[in-house]
Amino acid sequence: MIGIFRTNITSVHDKNNVIKAISSSFEVQACSVDLEDCDRVLRVACPAIFQEEEIIELVTNLGFACDILD
Template sequence: MIGIFKTNINTQKEKNRVIRALSGEFSATMCTLDLEDCDKVLRVDCPQMQEHQVISFVRDLGYQCAVLE
């Protein structure tokens, strides 16, 4: 699955925390977050994950997360 999500992650510290957590929990092959984009776009490439798992995980970390349409 390659997922693209809209988030409310705003700082470099938050970005690093979320990427580390996603990479550690799901062994994502690629995980990036664009803080410059107005939607704070999170991109996750992880074959063994589904979009709802990413959304739930990021929300559990305390951030908003939704599939970017």
């Protein structure tokens, strides 16, 4: 499953912290944040099905905005 989210992550440091938190909380195949995109797109690929709300809650608890990108 692949989740695609809009965030407000702006720095490499914050991006790395978010990716580390997601990777330690979920079985992740790939995780990235595109800091150059206007939506600061977070992509999470997991072999198992996950609830997108879980990713949103985790990122929000880290202090960032996170919403499903339509």
